[in-house]
Amino acid sequence: MPDPEQDTRQTVAEIGEHALIERLRARVPAAPPWVTLGIGDDAAVLEPARGELDVLTTDALVEGVHFRRDWSVASSIGHKALAVNLSDLAAMGAAPRAALLSLALPADLPLEDFDGLLDGFLTLARDARVPLVGGNITRSPGPLMIDVTLVGSARRRRVLTRRGGRDGDELYVTGALGGAATGLAWLETTEAASRPSARAALAPALAACLDRYERPTPRLRTGLSVARNRGASACVDLSDGLADAVRQLAQASNLGAVVNAALLPVDAGTAAWSQTSGQVAADAALAGGEDYELLFAVPARKRRRFHAAVAAGGDIPVTRIGRLTKAPGLWREDDGQQRPLTGGFSHF
Amino acid sequence: MPDPEQDTRQTVAEIGEHALIERLRARVPAAPPWVTLGIGDDAAVLEPARGELDVLTTDALVEGVHFRRDWSVASSIGHKALAVNLSDLAAMGAAPRAALLSLALPADLPLEDFDGLLDGFLTLARDARVPLVGGNITRSPGPLMIDVTLVGSARRRRVLTRRGGRDGDELYVTGALGGAATGLAWLETTEAASRPSARAALAPALAACLDRYERPTPRLRTGLSVARNRGASACVDLSDGLADAVRQLAQASNLGAVVNAALLPVDAGTAAWSQTSGQVAADAALAGGEDYELLFAVPARKRRRFHAAVAAGGDIPVTRIGRLTKAPGLWREDDGQQRPLTGGFSHF
Numbered sequence: 001m002p003d004p005e006q007d008t009r010q011t012v013a014e015i016g017e018h019a020l021i022e023r024l025r026a027r028v029p030a031a032p033p034w035v036t037l038g039i040g041d042d043a044a045v046l047e048p049a050r051g052e053l054d055v056l057t058t059d060a061l062v063e064g065v066h067f068r069r070d071w072s073v074a075s076s077i078g079h080k081a082l083a084v085n086l087s088d089l090a091a092m093g094a095a096p097r098a099a100l101l102s103l104a105l106p107a108d109l110p111l112e113d114f115d116g117l118l119d120g121f122l123t124l125a126r127d128a129r130v131p132l133v134g135g136n137i138t139r140s141p142g143p144l145m146i147d148v149t150l151v152g153s154a155r156r157r158r159v160l161t162r163r164g165g166r167d168g169d170e171l172y173v174t175g176a177l178g179g180a181a182t183g184l185a186w187l188e189t190t191e192a193a194s195r196p197s198a199r200a201a202l203a204p205a206l207a208a209c210l211d212r213y214e215r216p217t218p219r220l221r222t223g224l225s226v227a228r229n230r231g232a233s234a235c236v237d238l239s240d241g242l243a244d245a246v247r248q249l250a251q252a253s254n255l256g257a258v259v260n261a262a263l264l265p266v267d268a269g270t271a272a273w274s275q276t277s278g279q280v281a282a283d284a285a286l287a288g289g290e291d292y293e294l295l296f297a298v299p300a301r302k303r304r305r306f307h308a309a310v311a312a313g314g315d316i317p318v319t320r321i322g323r324l325t326k327a328p329g330l331w332r333e334d335d336g337q338q339r340p341l342t343g344g345f346s347h348f
Numbered sequence: 349m350p351d352p353e354q355d356t357r358q359t360v361a362e363i364g365e366h367a368l369i370e371r372l373r374a375r376v377p378a379a380p381p382w383v384t385l386g387i388g389d390d391a392a393v394l395e396p397a398r399g400e401l402d403v404l405t406t407d408a409l410v411e412g413v414h415f416r417r418d419w420s421v422a423s424s425i426g427h428k429a430l431a432v433n434l435s436d437l438a439a440m441g442a443a444p445r446a447a448l449l450s451l452a453l454p455a456d457l458p459l460e461d462f463d464g465l466l467d468g469f470l471t472l473a474r475d476a477r478v479p480l481v482g483g484n485i486t487r488s489p490g491p492l493m494i495d496v497t498l499v500g501s502a503r504r505r506r507v508l509t510r511r512g513g514r515d516g517d518e519l520y521v522t523g524a525l526g527g528a529a530t531g532l533a534w535l536e537t538t539e540a541a542s543r544p545s546a547r548a549a550l551a552p553a554l555a556a557c558l559d560r561y562e563r564p565t566p567r568l569r570t571g572l573s574v575a576r577n578r579g580a581s582a583c584v585d586l587s588d589g590l591a592d593a594v595r596q597l598a599q600a601s602n603l604g605a606v607v608n609a610a611l612l613p614v615d616a617g618t619a620a621w622s623q624t625s626g627q628v629a630a631d632a633a634l635a636g637g638e639d640y641e642l643l644f645a646v647p648a649r650k651r652r653r654f655h656a657a658v659a660a661g662g663d664i665p666v667t668r669i670g671r672l673t674k675a676p677g678l679w680r681e682d683d684g685q686q687r688p689l690t691g692g693f694s695h696f
Contacts (some may be wrong), residue, residue, distance in 0.1 A: 036401060036507070037507070037509060040510075040600070041440070041509050041510050041511070041600070042405065042436040042437075042439040042440050042510070042583075042584060042585055043403045043404055043405035043436050043437060043439075043440045043442065043498075043500070044403070044404045044405070045401050045402070045403050045404075045440070045502065045507055046401065046402040046403075046404065047401060047402075048396045048397075048400070048401065048402050049396075052396070053384060053393050053394065053395060053396065054393070054394040054395075054396050054402065054499065055391045055392070055393050055394075056391055056392045056393075056394065056446065056448060056481065056482060056497075056499060057390065057391035057392070057448075057482065058448045058450045058482065058483055058484050058495070058497055059450075059484050060450050060452060060484055060486055060495065062452050062486055062487070062488055062489070063489075064489040064490075065486060065487050065488070065489060066486070088390040088391050089390075089391060091390040091391075092389070092390050092391045092393070094391065098404065100404060100405075100406045100497060102406045102407070102408050102495050102497075104408060104410050104493060133404065134404060134405065134406065135406055136406050136407050136408055136495075138408055138410055138413060138414070139410070139413050140410055140413070140490070140491065140493075141410070141411075141412040141413060141490065141491055142412075142488070142489065142490020142491045143488065143489055143490045145452060145488075145493055147406070147408065147450050147484075147493075147495040149404075149406055149448060149450075149497040150391075151402065151404060151499070152391070154393065159384070159385070159393055161385060161389050162388075162389050162390070163389070235390075236390060237390055252388070252389070
């Protein structure tokens with residue numbers, strides 16, 4: 001986005017809160033029949049999903065912490081704000097039912113960036129079939145903040161939690177690892193002035209990393225299919241990296257874990273980037289946050305069922321990367337040598 | 349709160365995200381049985397309210413826009429963040445079921461203010477019987493932001509909306525008006541250095557205004573009782589003042605409205621403040637935001653049922669202040685003279 005100081009475009013403050021809400025309503029498609037009351041009242045009203053449980057999650061993107069407006073276009077930021085929340089529902093095996101969008105906007109935010117944010121959000125919402133039913137718009141005297149809440153539903157006794165893991169369960173991860181962190185590293189190390197041209201000339205594997213960082217794909221169908229088919233004992237999403245996810249799942253299940261570094265499905269762009277940056281590719285795959293893949297714990301006797309469920313849920317590649325252990329502690333194994341599993345992103 | 353620059357207390361950044369979540373969990377009481385899965389997983393899981401509709405609302409408080417940390421103690425800010433959302437459910441006639449709390453915290457926020465925020469939030473949550481089931485904590489490079497999402501439930505065909513008003517319906521408002529705006533005006537016009545001593549010496553009516561501004565009481569029982577007894581045709585809460593609420597309700601119902609200025613239940617502190625500030629008390633009562641009272645549209649034939657429902661819902665005073673009209677336009681009547689109804693707060 002251009003420098004606000006040299007920007008003469010219309011801003012959100014110039015048109016005001018009520019006009020922004022109208023502008024938003026005009027972009028939101030007609031709600032499905034289970035939405036009894038959508039945007040515009042004190043609250044939204046939904047028909048519950050008959051016989052299912054309610055699943056609730058909320059996650060915020062904060063300018064300067066999770067994104068920079070001079071790095072990413074507005075539609076990517078809107079996409080990601082919804083994607084990270086859909087990823088949480090995917091990790092529970094829940095189907096999304098409705099979204100709330102709470103925006104805190106700097107007064108000088110160009111109106112076209114407001115529209116771009118909404119477009120990114122609403123395009124993914126349409127693809128994931130989750131209606132935007134309400135929210136809030138306020139001014140921010142500082143950073144742009146986007147807070148999304150999702151309501152989903154899951155079948156009773158089919159919910160995937162972090163704490164269901166059992167001793168000996170195999171750990172599987174979807175997709176490839178490290179790509180988002182590599183995309184972020186590229187943004188951090190490429191000079192601002194040369195970024196647009198450098199970006200246009202990026203090798204495909206690195207361009208894919210940037211895309212992964214800016215517009216992650218939540219693994220909704222995979223999570224839902226594995227949950228409904230009882231193909232796993234536990235699940236968590238990789239918001240803060242694989243090492244952190246393994247730690248979360250193992251600790252919630254009161255177990256230890258071993259990750260086999262040689263098995264990690266390192267993103268192709270991350271592998272290429274590691275060669276030039278000198279970082280060990282497996283380290284990048286373990287520590288890199290924001291891939292929004294899923295980590296599953298799968299009992300050996302359910303292995304076939306798990307793979308069938310993954311195939312039925314869009315057939316995303318999955319890789320066995322380790323196992324849960326009765327012995328406490330978190331370890332990584334490289335060439336038969338064990339050392340402590342470290343890494344993971346903290347938001348402070 | 350003290351000046352952060354001279355503050356040597358421990359900050360939220362010093363203890364980090366995971367420890368903050370643990371600190372929060374330790375303060376949260378045991379969840380009721382309908383919470384299948386509370387804080388600590390990718391999402392929360394609830395039993396739905398059998399046979400009822402889901403009601404969803406979200407609202408944010410932003411430092412520098414909705415509150416100032418040098419004006420209000422942390423517990424008041426936490427209280428208000430929940431109260432404004434409970435008020436939205438009250439206006440729908442919905443019972444609260446669960447809360448999500450999304451915090452964006454400046455790194456230098458003292459840990460005791462974090463605790464204070466939670467205490468204010470959780471004390472009101474306990475009183476309103478709404479369990480905190482999940483949320484999010486992130487850093488803010490700017491203002492403190494508190495985003496709350498509530499899930500409530502309402503009986504089918506008992507939901508109160510803004511759009512159910514009919515020509516001739518009488519307009520009733522709960523409680524007294526203008527108090528919160530008077531409290532804010534006092535904070536804005538009292539010099540920082542003299543504020544603590546001036547506050548301690550405040551006349552009771554003005555102290556009540558300050559309390560109203562900082563710790564509003566959502567009219568949950570009134571809203572629920574009127575909705576369940578079908579005592580009103582429409583309802584909205586007074587977040588942005590009475591004039592704005594009348595406009596919202598009338599427009600959503602495709603009607604006009606007349607407010608009788610002489611009937612407005614002006615807060616005692618607002619009346620006293622108006623005498624010294626020179627503002628007309630009725631203007632203050634119409635324009636002042638953040639009272640979080642409820643405005644009801646009541647068909648004449650339901651008047652008795654409405655009053656019985658109000659009495660059964662805690663017996664908060666209600667005052668008839670005007671009526672909905674078939675003729676479009678929003679008017680205020682003073683001594684038989686009509687003029688356009690103006691006023692209302694915008695967040696930009």
